[in-house]
Amino acid sequence: MSLFVIGLVLFLGIHSVSIFAPAWRDAQVARRGEPAWKGIYSVIAIIAFVLLVYGYGMARQSPVVLYSPPTMLRHIALLLMVPVFPLLFAAYLPGRIKSAAKHPMLLATKIWATAHLLANGTLADVLLFGGFLAWAVADRISAKRRTVARVVPGAPPSKANDVIAVVGGVAVYVVFLLWGHRVLIGVSPLG
Numbered sequence: 001m002s003l004f005v006i007g008l009v010l011f012l013g014i015h016s017v018s019i020f021a022p023a024w025r026d027a028q029v030a031r032r033g034e035p036a037w038k039g040i041y042s043v044i045a046i047i048a049f050v051l052l053v054y055g056y057g058m059a060r061q062s063p064v065v066l067y068s069p070p071t072m073l074r075h076i077a078l079l080l081m082v083p084v085f086p087l088l089f090a091a092y093l094p095g096r097i098k099s100a101a102k103h104p105m106l107l108a109t110k111i112w113a114t115a116h117l118l119a120n121g122t123l124a125d126v127l128l129f130g131g132f133l134a135w136a137v138a139d140r141i142s143a144k145r146r147t148v149a150r151v152v153p154g155a156p157p158s159k160a161n162d163v164i165a166v167v168g169g170v171a172v173y174v175v176f177l178l179w180g181h182r183v184l185i186g187v188s189p190l191g
Helices: 001-013 024-033 035-063 070-081 083-093 096-101 104-119 123-145 160-185
Strands: none
Touching: 001 035, 001 123, 024 035, 035 123, 070 104, 083 096, 083 104, 083 160, 096 104, 096 160, 104 123
16 A cells, blocks of 8 residues: 555656646756656656556555445446546647636546546545545646646647547547456456
8 A cells, every 4th residue: 555655646746746836846947957857757757657556456455445335326437437538638639628628637537536436435546536636626726826828739729629539538438448447457347
């Protein structure tokens, strides 16, 4: 469990620099240069992600059950997950979905985390999904307060982007639902 917690804290911590220490981040970028900052950031994020994934896998071997969700909540979680991948696509495909959602990746993260909290009740699940939910809420609040919005690289704005986001996102969701979740996570969401 300790590797998992270290990985989670490092991963969410490095992704929270813009939220809690924007002046420090800007100073690091100015001092080191943007490529060096992004390199350091990426190395820390990758190490943290590996620790998080490995530690989560270890924590699942001897779970501490906090609550046992009823089957109905698992069905609701499956429905809540439907817009997650289209929102992730929309973050990089500017169109009406991105305009309406404002920050589609953060919205996708909040929905993903909420759905998984409904369907899973172990301590590791609550720490992982609760941590990501809290981070996404904090980042959204922080994004509202930023005077200069960061540009997210992506395709040029187009009406077709919404169609691509929805069709591509739903296709990825179906593949993940039927095959990917079981292969990557070791558990089928369909039971």
